[in-house]
Amino acid sequence: MVSSRYTFxxxxxxxxxxxxxxxxxxxxxxVLGYLWSLLAPLAKxxxxxxxxxxxxxxxxxxxxxxxxxxxxxxxxxxxxTTHCMSALQEKQAFFLKIPxxxxxxxxxxxxxxxxxxxxxxxxxxxxxxxxxxxxxxxWLYVPxxxxxxxxxxxxxxxxxxxxxxxxxxxxxxxxILSQVLFWLTPIxxxxxxxxxxxxxxxxxxxxxxxxxxxxxxxxxxxxxxxSLLIYDMRRVTLYAADLAFPSVAHIGGVTLLLTAFCTVxxxxxxxxxxxxxxxx
Amino acid sequence: MRIPVRHLQExxxxxxxxxxxxxxxxxxxVSLELSEGEWVGIYGPNGCGKTTLLRMLAGLLTPDSGSxxxxxxxxxxxxxxxxxxxxxxxxxxxxxHAMLQGLNRRETEAVLQSVYNFAGIEDHxxxxxxxxxxxxxxxxxxxxxxxxxxxxxxxxxxxxxxxxHFQERCKERLAxxxxxxxxxxxxxxxxxxxxxxxxxxLFMEKGQIVEEKRASPSLSGVKE
Numbered sequence: 328m329v330s331s332r333y334t335f336x337x338x339x340x341x342x343x344x345x346x347x348x349x350x351x352x353x354x355x356x357x358v359l360g361y362l363w364s365l366l367a368p369l370a371k372x373x374x375x376x377x378x379x380x381x382x383x384x385x386x387x388x389x390x391x392x393x394x395x396x397x398x399x400x401x402x403x404x405x406x407x408t409t410h411c412m413s414a415l416q417e418k419q420a421f422f423l424k425i426p427x428x429x430x431x432x433x434x435x436x437x438x439x440x441x442x443x444x445x446x447x448x449x450x451x452x453x454x455x456x457x458x459x460x461x462x463x464x465x466w467l468y469v470p471x472x473x474x475x476x477x478x479x480x481x482x483x484x485x486x487x488x489x490x491x492x493x494x495x496x497x498x499x500x501x502x503i504l505s506q507v508l509f510w511l512t513p514i515x516x517x518x519x520x521x522x523x524x525x526x527x528x529x530x531x532x533x534x535x536x537x538x539x540x541x542x543x544x545x546x547x548x549x550x551x552x553x554s555l556l557i558y559d560m561r562r563v564t565l566y567a568a569d570l571a572f573p574s575v576a577h578i579g580g581v582t583l584l585l586t587a588f589c590t591v592x593x594x595x596x597x598x599x600x601x602x603x604x605x606x607x
Numbered sequence: 608m609r610i611p612v613r614h615l616q617e618x619x620x621x622x623x624x625x626x627x628x629x630x631x632x633x634x635x636x637v638s639l640e641l642s643e644g645e646w647v648g649i650y651g652p653n654g655c656g657k658t659t660l661l662r663m664l665a666g667l668l669t670p671d672s673g674s675x676x677x678x679x680x681x682x683x684x685x686x687x688x689x690x691x692x693x694x695x696x697x698x699x700x701x702x703x704h705a706m707l708q709g710l711n712r713r714e715t716e717a718v719l720q721s722v723y724n725f726a727g728i729e730d731h732x733x734x735x736x737x738x739x740x741x742x743x744x745x746x747x748x749x750x751x752x753x754x755x756x757x758x759x760x761x762x763x764x765x766x767x768x769x770x771x772h773f774q775e776r777c778k779e780r781l782a783x784x785x786x787x788x789x790x791x792x793x794x795x796x797x798x799x800x801x802x803x804x805x806x807x808x809l810f811m812e813k814g815q816i817v818e819e820k821r822a823s824p825s826l827s828g829v830k831e
């Protein structure tokens with residue numbers, strides 16, 4: 328019996344206000360404050376840059392920015408998905424006491440983490456201004472890719488959150504899976520989509536005639552959504568002069584698929600959320 | 608309404624246990640109706656299903672069988688703490704609560720002002736809740752619970768708040784709500800409080816209503 332007072336604009340207001348409030352609160356009282364959000368990706372960046380620069384740095388132009396962008400996009404994905412699960416515990420008191428639309432909490436998580444990502448992305452832009460050329464036109468794609476990132480992270484996060492109270496192992500399992508996924512995402516090494524995805528599917532089918540673990544990993548790295556999103560972001564921000572922009576069909580197709588995925592995840596979350604109180 | 612009492616881990620590790628040990632029957636075969644302006648109390652020992660019943664009525668829990676019909680908006684308040692965040696100030700907590708209750712900007716500001724006036728914690732208003740005493744938290748909780756209520760109130764253990772003077776003010780506030788036509792379902796361990804404010808009292812035991820008693824409330828006569 329969720330009240331009829333929750334209009335769309337009311338929910339947007341809740342998401343924006345509570346998301347911002349959670350962002351401020353997250354670092355309240357700590358000495359370094361917001362800087363903590365930077366330290367994790369920065370530490371990862373420094374170590375990986377030190378190790379991988381001699382190995383792949385020569386083959387990838389502007390490797391430091393290539394790596395930094397990959398890491399902050401990865402951090403956004405992994406922190407958002409994990410936060411979707413932990414938010415059920417953090418906001419337990421609200422779940423137990425107020426009959427509001429549960430989906431709001433997931434969007435609050437998405438907004439809070441998008442704020443953090445945007446600050447990291449701003450730092451990336453500052454570095455880019457110092458070290459590379461910026462072409463204005465391709466940057467028009469950036470908001471769409473940010474939307475793709477949010478849809479993907481929230482979709483996965485909502486699916487995980489739907490079942491993490493019932494299956495308590497899920498949080499631990501996701502911790503391990505995300506470590507594996509980090510290395511199966513082209514963050515540190517080269518990735519290129521030379522031909523449109525629609526044509527690549529054909530070569531994928533031919534690869535399946537000779538199955539092997541290596542082929543399976545290759546296919547996964549090539550087609551998993553994070554690879555595509557990171558590649559799209561890199562080609563419009565870093566390599567606009569050398570690589571083709573994403574086509575309208577590509578952007579439209581990805582938007583459609585991710586919207587459908589996020590909608591299905593939201594429906595599942597909404598249905599499962601009625602059991603959360605019993606499962607606490 | 609059956610509530611799970613065992614996690615999946617226990618179910619896997621101890622599969623020989625009977626399935627009926629995985630859940631407990633919290634509320635069973637309960638039927639009640641609340642008229643406009645009526646105040647009904649629910650009384651019973653710990654674990655008898657009072658809060659579960661209230662949560663079902665609030666829409667927080669879905670009954671396994673049966674249904675809940677409600678023609679109006681409801682405000683529900685459980686145990687007064689509401690979910691205050693220790694690092695947030697009272698104002699921030701009240702604003703957050705009001706938003707999650709679905710109030711708009713104007714209503715939220717009205718709630719803030721009302722809570723500020725009623726709770727009597729002017730010195731602490733802008734301090735984090737961790738600086739509050741237990742009594743002060745209850746004051747804020749009660750003030751929030753009764754600041755901008757819907758026509759139907761679902762109240763769980765919100766009585767016995769603060770010192771004698773503040774308790775008098777609480778009773779006055781409840782009397783005012785009753786006079787202004789709000790309906791309420793009130794869960795309490797204090798039978799005296801329920802008799803003073805409710806028109807009917809339902810006695811629960813082991814998830815069922817075992818007795819119903821008419822009362823002659825005196826609360827509506829309390830001067831505000």
